[in-house]
Amino acid sequence: MRALLVVNPAATTTSARTRDVLIHALASEMKLEAITTEYRGHARDLGRQAAESKDIELVVALGGDGTVNEVVNGLLHHGPDPDRLPRLAVVPGGSTNVFARALGLPNDAVEATGALLDALREGRERTVGLGRAGGTPGTADEAAPSRWFTFCAGLGFDGGVIGRVEQQRERGKRSTHALYLRQVVRQFLGEHDRRHGAITLDRPGEAPVTDLVLSIVCNTSPWSYLGNRPLYASPQASFDTGLDVLGLKKLSAPSVARYGTQLLTSSPVRGPHGKNAVTLHDLTDFTLQSKVPLPLQMDGDHLGLRTSVTFTGVRRALRVIV
Template identity: 50%
Template sequence: MRALLVVNPTATTTGPRTREVLVSALSAQLRDLEVAETTHRGHAIELGTRATREEFDVVVALGGDGTVNEVVNGMLADGPGERVPALGVVPGGSANVFIRALGAPRDAVDATGLLLEAIREGRRRTIGLGRVNDRWFIFCAGYGLDAAVVGRVEKARSRGRTATPGLYVRSAVTQYTGGTERRASNVELKIETPDPGQPEPSGRFGAVIVQNCSPWTYLGPRPVNPCPDASFETGLDLLAFRTLGVTTTLRTVWQALSPSPDPHGRKILRRHDLSGFVLRSDPPLAAQVDGDYLGELSEMRFTSVPAALRVVV
């Protein structure tokens, strides 16, 4: 089995010594293993592309969700197909939403043990992915407030801050109280294949959360679930805020954090299992995929792609 291990040397929760142990463990079982450390933003995309075009069997990403997203975008640069390697993940980030959504351990050592067992036994799971504009995403995307929070956190990290749950909470409160997102509802939503049993969305929205699986993210150990029915085996789910008023926002956050989440209310819209839709805003709004800030965009065109990726788990 030919494998490529993509290592993010700046991963939040794995130090050099831990990474050395994990690489040794993987090398012991994967005799034909190439190890590559990322050196710049987008490097994991380049490595993932090479892995597919050179017909590797497995690509293992050791890092956070951002590293995994880049690897997947590289692996699928030419689209899904039999030539695309299977993906393995060893978590090294602060949230590690993807690996936890798959039901795997968030501890890097435990996750490595499970990965090696899955490789020995030939276990694979095929999952659907989302695509927005020209970018693949694995578990979530956002337009508006949540993306602006991601942008604020990225700026803090560039100044040396660690991406902890506390940093995200403080950034969310600061962005909500001081940002411009809650003062206007400019987002137009157009569902490309409407469900005959559901009314066509009307009016405009202040922010939209998109999920490809459940949960949307984690607050420490606690899952946050705006769209609890989202699944790797179905299309995309969304939750759209008609307004970001204090009452609506706090109630929806509380519902999403509930042990039995079911966000609802007159000021929000939820849709399940969508194959495609478009979000537009004038002026442009902040956008993010898998916790990676994309800047401000005028349009986000979403498509669900079933059975797009094989995962070793």
Template identity: 50%
Template sequence: MRAVLVVNPKATTTSERSRDVLVRALRSEVDLEVRYTRRRGHGVLLAREAVRDGVDVVVTLGGDGTVNEVVNGLMTGGGPDGGGRARADDLPALATVPGGSTNVFARALGLPRDWTEGTSVILEGLRTGRSRTIGLGLADDRYFTFCAGFGLDAAVVHRVEVARRRGRVSTPALYLRSALGQYVFGAERRHPSISLERPAEAGEEQLATVIIQNTAPWTYLGDRAVNPNPDASFDRGLAVLALRRLRVPSTTRAVAQILSRTPDPRGREVLRLPDLDEFSLVSSRPQAYQLDGDYLGERSKVRFTSVPAALRVIC
């Protein structure tokens, strides 16, 4: 079995020594090549090369950003001339060793948070041939594995990224402070401008912020799963939670419901739409936009599509 290990050398929870341990462990099971990402977007190119080279498995060592890049490389490297979508069985399988600060995708698959324990699970999966096929989300022409955000959620991600570039460590406290700061000082609360449009369905207008999930949980605060749509699944369509207004009482209530042990957000200002195949978000003002926790700038329109049975994963 041939495999490629795509390593983000800046992965926050691993060292050069631990990477060497991982390489030796993988080489005991597969014919392994190791490739390092050198810049943003490099993981896409490395995964496309792996598809064209006909490898059996692509293993990632990094955070959710590394996984997202590799997934996009796999999904866009297997069609005619490397530009279309191949069947899941015709693509290399994906194995994810958690190496970032949060690792939502790996944990949503049921992998342990610790990279050494996660490696053991993956090695067993390689030995036994154990895998599952999961669905993905597609936002315009970019795939995502677990979540997307349009509005407040994405603006918070941007604040965190700026803080990390300034040397701050990614912690739950940093996310909470960033969320509070964005809500108080950066959110447009009086005039919601987002509309959700669905084919052959009535639209939803005047939304303030929108969260999209391809699985549950949406994210983690430390060890605590955060679940706006607890029924979201890799085996279903996309799940949406939107807030119509960002008034203090209703927003506080919605956040408390989301963070509860049995999350079930409801209320006049809450919109939940499960299992969607396709929809678009349109705004009269450009909105912050993120996929899999990676801030992608501002957009006025994004089309979302559920892509079922898209990719095989070792877990």
């Protein structure tokens, strides 16, 4: 088997020595080409080259959720075709690794490599659904490029949090859960003029859902992790269905405390709920529109401000080694 290993040298939880050990372990089982990323978007370019190759059967992403997202967007540059495209495998190296953990992989890079090799020997794989988001025709954002996401997206509050985290990381701060929590507080304190709904969700054949101030789109569950604690924003979300949405219509201090507590104590059967919470399951096509430009994030990557984003849930988009 010929495989491409895409290595993010800045992966938060792996050292150069660990990465060398993992590369040797993988190379002992397959014909492996390992390439270290050198710029933002490099993993996407490598994924696209692998998809266009005639002999690469497997692409392994060694890094965090951002690296995985780039590889996936490269593999699916010409659209989903799971029977033709190389399979994807993930060795987690980031601070959270939501996609890998949602697939049931160990959160340790060495253990995950062992599990990956076992899965390849035993032929274990699954075909997962993914989300896609892009500009809405007829709006100011219609030219925005379409992009795939593996586990979540968000327009509004959580997009702002991700933007703040990226600013801190550019200043040399390390990506930690404490950093995220600090930015959640700062985003809340800085949102005085946007705590009442500016977002509308439109979907074919249904009445619009209006007055949302927060919108989280989930392609799987859990939505994220706080350390080892899974956070279930949309417990029913699954790689085998369409997209789920959690929307909130109020972000006052009491409601933030209530929903934050519900999120911290959430489970696979119960997520945030209440009169100002909107939960929608298994959506295929919908649009989020805002009266004012709001920050957009996908898989923890801040993508700037948008007033309208169209989402599509695509079932059976990519084969993944599990």
